[in-house]
Amino acid sequence: xxxxxxxxxxxxxxxxxxxxxxxxxxxxxxxxxxxxxxxxxxxxxxxxxxxxxxxxxxxxxxxxxxxxxxxxxxxxxxxxxxxxxxxxxxxxxxxxxxxxxxxxxxxxxxxxxxxxxxxxxxxxxxxxxxxxxxxxxxxxxxxxxxxxxxxxxxxxxxxxxxxxxx
Numbered sequence: 001x002x003x004x005x006x007x008x009x010x011x012x013x014x015x016x017x018x019x020x021x022x023x024x025x026x027x028x029x030x031x032x033x034x035x036x037x038x039x040x041x042x043x044x045x046x047x048x049x050x051x052x053x054x055x056x057x058x059x060x061x062x063x064x065x066x067x068x069x070x071x072x073x074x075x076x077x078x079x080x081x082x083x084x085x086x087x088x089x090x091x092x093x094x095x096x097x098x099x100x101x102x103x104x105x106x107x108x109x110x111x112x113x114x115x116x117x118x119x120x121x122x123x124x125x126x127x128x129x130x131x132x133x134x135x136x137x138x139x140x141x142x143x144x145x146x147x148x149x150x151x152x153x154x155x156x157x158x159x160x161x162x163x164x165x166x
Contacts, residue, residue: 014059075100
């Protein structure tokens with residue numbers, strides 16, 4: 001089916017990949033041709049796109065007008081991609097969470113976040129919801145990843161993996 005995703009950190013022009021081999025890396029053969037985020041950071045995946053975790057690479061952060069230098073991941077079925085879903089997906093990848101639901105619960109608990117009842121990180125856009133605390137947590141994680149990796153996607157991946165280890 002058709003799936004719409006949003007990057008609530010509002011990154012325009014990010015290329016979307018489907019992580020078919022579930023290794024957390026945006027491989028060349030996993031690119032979704034023509035799937036670039038719009039000015040609001042939204043993208044509609046075409047019918048027939050493969051299933052799997054989503055990775056967004058590149059683009060411009062619309063808040064700062066600076067290049068996005070980190071890969072942003074989300075577990076399969078997520079409607080949003082954020083630095084917090086990135087942490088959750090790496091927890092699934094490295095085995096520190098059995099599944100995406102457990103991973104997002106761990107991220108929320110670890111960061112001391114309070115989400116509205118019935119809401120989870122797979123679907124929650126903190127900017128749209130005007131949730132300053134959750135948005136701030138995501139921005140902090142993104143900043144940490146960017147500074148620690150200096151924009152190197154391999155190093156960014158290693159930083160996320162280090163952050164999500166028990």
